[in-house]
Amino acid sequence: MNHDRSRDLYDRALSVMPGGVNSSVRAAIEPYPFFVERGDGGHVIDADGNRYIDWVMGLGPLLYGHDLPQPVESAIQSRVSEGPMFGAPTEIEVEHAEFVTRHVPSVESIRFVNSGTEATVSACRLARAATGRDKIVVMQGGYHGAQETTLVEGEYDDVEPSSPGIPESFAEHTLAVPFNDEEAAHRVFEDHGEDIAAVMVEPILANMGIVTPVDGYHETLRDLTEDSGALLIFDEVITGFRIGGLQCAQGKFGIDPDITTFGKLIGGGFPVGAIGGRSELIEQFTPSGEVFQAGTFSGHPVTMAAGLESLRYAAEHDVHDHINDLGERLRTGLQEIVADQAPEYTVAGTEGIFKVLFTRDAPETFEGHCEGGCSQRPDCPRFEHCPKNAADVAAGQTDRWRRVFWEEMSEQGVFLAQNQYESQFVTHAHTDDDVEETLEAYKQAL
Incomplete structure (x- = not known):
């Protein structure tokens, strides 16, 4: 992807705003963030015309994506x-x-x-x-x-x-x-x-x-x-x-x-x-x-x-039902991918939020695991390994997530939260195709 205009905008921003941003997390991606020009349903288009499936959704304030009812x-x-x-x-x-x-x-x-x-x-x-x-x-x-x-x-x-x-x-x-x-x-x-x-x-x-x-x-x-x-x-x-x-x-x-x-x-x-x-x-x-x-x-x-x-x-209009159904499909698909490619990782979330945590220690099998994301079920064979608090999450491969994985997902047209810690959000604007494209990107990136 070409990011020349985002790079130029960030260069200008550094001259007039601390770190070139107005909220720290926006600059978490190195060497510079892409600048968004507009939103379209479940997608954003950046200043260079690149299109991304948007799972950040303003870090949470959007229930309908970028097209309001x-x-x-x-x-x-x-x-x-x-x-x-x-x-x-x-x-x-x-x-x-x-x-x-x-x-x-x-x-x-x-x-x-x-x-x-x-x-x-x-x-x-x-x-x-x-x-x-x-x-x-x-x-x-x-x-x-x-x-x-x-x-x-x-x-x-x-x-x-x-x-x-x-x-x-x-x-x-x-x-x-x-x-x-x-x-x-x-x-x-x-x-x-x-x-x-x-x-x-x-x-x-x-x-x-x-x-x-x-x-x-x-x-x-x-x-x-x-x-x-x-x-x-x-x-x-x-x-x-x-x-x-x-x-x-x-x-x-x-x-x-x-x-x-x-x-x-x-x-x-x-x-x-x-x-x-x-x-x-x-x-x-x-x-x-x-x-x-x-x-x-x-x-x-x-x-x-x-x-x-x-x-x-x-x-x-049963908006939450639609969102929760998509979220369940997304997390279930992610668990299948993780089970096959990175069984030490943990799929987290519920209803309309999701995340793949780059945890380091877990059973090699997903047999009998919590379905649709970690729910802290005591009889789950992964219960003793899944994160229980912030320290457990921080002990994961956070640098790998940010420095390698995020960029790979971005290059495939999927916009994820800028670090391992922020939630990602499903909205009413997201579609079955968005879920399938995102799952395919995870397969490639992981």
Whole structure:
């Protein structure tokens, strides 16, 4: 493929933007990323005219690929024609809030914000205010946006900021435990229970290679937080309205968190975030309560229209069924390829998300394995080998994935997430042909 124009654009970008990008992951591919010119259904076309099957889908905000259903597009255009924004409430905010509270089991009240990061920042502030405690428990390697509370590295209560510019004292209030480790969860509450304001967890570890919970893990977190007076925060920025349909991952797993953070799909492809939960908690935000939270663009009418109409259309047209069927076919096909060519690798994902993890150690046979992606089934012969947490994923062949495999897939016209850790997404725009072409590319690349 020719990438001359992308190279020239990246050269220009380096002169005016740090690293030539506005979000770090976009520059993960070496020596430079391709620049996208436009989208077309389940595909993107780059600045040099190269066409790719797109499984990145904006890193998660797109349910319909790059061609919106006509009712969604009309709703967006109508709002734009009425004016960009007003600094005053609009009816569409109320309608969107009503839709979310009807469908998500734990959400009685919601505050819209502008990004997933803003949502998790506000959720931590709210949890601390509501409990009168300071410490937040997070999962090692989990990602909750570019915020000071959760940007930490280390283990347990021996953590430090993972980025310069964050005071060391901030990390003193963060406790990091491995995902899926019930013993570690019990220990942290035994040692620090009276000081813990909340546990913040992705229901599926979706920014670290896609790791599903072992049976009973979320129930353990729910019981520990309730017993200690702490709050359980589900970060559903990625899983929200993608896993578990309109009930989100909490509906799939049958867990009611106290607070839920949203982003991506709740805005229909436009910048968005939200914090939802029990009314007595969410109403502690100003102006009904004293926990300060505000934003000029919060509840932006165009975003609200895009998010609401996108989810309405999904509810009325079996969109999730189509996506989940394609996802199942894709993961099943990948398992067949991996079983034949790289049995040490792990196919991960569920419903509309997928990933092949370049793990190093596994049985040589796939006999009796979890079908359609690793589901942490205890009687699966690969159970002891499949990744259970972020450290397990990081121990894989991450450099090989990024430096060799990604480029080979790209040359075959398949656009995958820029590193081993980010999820990949099936959308309503993808087709059977997209799945078959992608599987053939995996055969060649592996």
